[in-house]
Amino acid sequence: MSGDTVRLNIVTGPEPHQLVSLAASELGHIVNRLFGLTPTISEAPVGDIDARIELVGEAPDDNQAFVLRRTQIDGTPGLSAVGGSPQATLWAVYELAEQWGVRFLLTEDIYPDSPGAFHLPEVDKTWTPWVRTRAWRIFNCLPHSGSYWGADDYEKLFRQLAKQKYNRIFGFFRTYDAFTDYTFDGVRKRTAEISRGLRLPIHDGTIGRELFGDVNSFYNPDLPVEPDTVYEADPDTTPVNEERIAAGKRHVETVIERCHALGMDFAAGFWYTEFPQEMKKQLKRASDRHGFKPTPFKGEYLGLRIGILREGIVPEYAPYMTPMNPDFVDLVDAVARSYVERFPAVDYYVFSRVEFPAGPLDAETCWQHLSRRYGLDASLEDLVAEAVETGDVDARRCELDLCGDICQLYLLDELLNQRRIIAGSANPDAVAVIQVGTVLGRFVPRMFSNVELLASLGYTTESQADRGKVMQFAEDGNIKAQLVISLEDDNIGESPQYNAASIARLYQVIDDYQLDGYYGRQWLISKVDPAAFYMARANWDRNVTVEETYLDLVTNVCGADAVDAALAAFALGERVTLQEAANSFLVPSMVSNQFDLAEPVPESWSENIRMYEQMTTHFDQALVVSREAGKPFLERLRHQAQFAVYWHRAITDVRRAGKLRQQADKARDEAQDVESYDQLNIEVVALLDRALTDMRLATEAYARSAGDRADLGVVAALNVYGLEILDAIRKLEFIKMTWWTADGKA
Known part of the structure; x- marks a missing residue:
């Protein structure tokens, strides 16, 4: 078999799922690019052919597993590429491409220079991922985040992630952004920004001006640009930006649709205890009107301001941001419910832990309440001591984080168990993912059902790996637990970060404590290709090493002659x-x-x-x-x-x-x-x-x-x-x- 003389038939089976149809189309493109063939794609086998690839047949029981197996039917050489689900069948096609020497990066596909004549690989193997949840984060904030990406940009990324066999996209939103809309105490959210309202003008003197096209500001191409940022929105005088809020909703809906079109689930993560300025003002008004008596906060005020948002403990509003304030609970409800109701196509709602808790007040009262209700056998004093001992920040920050987590667990009990904001919604089958510190992680399965746990062990990948033992509580399998894994850290910034070796240590944590998988943490895409390539292999092979994947990456992308020099650079990067x-x-x-x-x-x-x-x-x-x-x-x-x-x-x-x-x-x-x-x-x-x-x-x-x-x-x-x-x-x-x-x- 060689060149145009090979008559190849790709068989999808009757009335194929759209992902199987996509798999057939992708396979047709791949063999055309590699071997110059134009295969016949059909629902049933056709005659007078030289080779056949079947995307239908005996499938693995596991819906994430797929098989590649050589076959021979009536003397016709064939290959079965079938998954336990339509999505897994798509993965089978991409794996077949890798068998032919194609390599998939986050940014592009690399084809071999000389693939040889058309051939079917001699393979009989079933692939099953041992890392079950493989999530990639998008949206977020800061100039290099996905909040500046249009839906078309995301579609390109999603296609590359599908080739690396990711199965979940994690969109992380903020309560000030243009993607959500809610009302509290009769006042609708005014702020509708991205990336904390930061503006980045582009002009003739900008280095790299030609890269930006005909724009005078770097912004999300799917959203209308406003000339000025409102840094102190007011509940009375700042108008609601109807155009941007509507555009933001369309943008997120389109992104979710394109995620689902590739078989990946969509997880919407959000802060639900942090609010833009106008909503904090309205919370204080409502609380004072209803007679709430705030307790002044004692101790260090921990927080910061970037752009429009002041995070953490703000002296004027922190005393009102306690679960003991009914108006605060109602505002939290309005925020969380807005995501559930505004985006009912979401598969997972991630109740994300704020970086600087705004309301750690009344943690003792909250913990006593939860302990009585659920029989939680630990004192606050012991929990604080454990947090300080196992934490990766200073003792005061550890204590504030723990108290904030306790207050958030109290709020989640109210939202999920009492008010049933997911179970009672139009999307009752969606799963809640709870992000709290690891000290409280062991209590989550005793409080909630049908939830998953997301654990963050630190900022840098190495610090995360150093704290891996704190996940020991999850090894009994009482809850699906995932790790946040930093492919790169925004504090270190834009310099190269080669974190594959540290990520390999975190994969050992996943293996040791029977964790379900991970949520990737990254801003930049182009610089994490080496680490992402390792993860794409290690998700399916727990024994593969960083060195093996680096060698495979450079050999197949750059050629054998470039291996020594490139790997020397990678080693220095690590x-x-x-x-x-x-x-x-x-x-x-x-x-x-x-x-x-x-x-x-x-x-x-x-x-x-x-x-x-x-x-x-x-x-x-x-x-x-x-x-x-x-x-x-x-x-x-x-x-x-x-x-x-x-x-x-x-x-x-x-x-x-x-x-x-x-x-x-x-x-x-x-x-x-x-x-x-x-x-x-x-x-x-x-x-x-x-x-x-x-x-x-x-x-x-x-x-x-x-x-x-x-x-x-x-x-x-x-x-x-x-x-x-x-x-x-x-x-x-x-x-x-x-x-x-x-x-x-x-």
């Missing part, structure tokens, strides 16, 4: 990831905070820069010998490493400049040493000039690596939060250098 610290959190203060911090960079940074430089060199060496199809993959990773070099250099100089600024002011104000003050001012500006040069080079490098809207968000933010802010700091420092008085008053 090393540098383990010692990276937070340095490029993509928010407006990402550079100005570094200047104000005025502290030396970590000692590891000089070594990290050297490793990034070496990675760039290794990628250059791999590019010289790579086959053409693999060069875009290597070039992307090379540019990301090069970005990290320039970024770390720039921030090193920004911090040095900030430290010198402090020394200069101290020399003038405390020692009256104006000569030192003058010289230090000159040095500050020189450092900032050098930092600007490196920041520009970093932005140019990242722009060269950009491949999707997450990358575009980084490029836009580097221009605005990086270059423009750094240039403004430099201008202010230049004024101080060129005009000053000894007393500092002019």
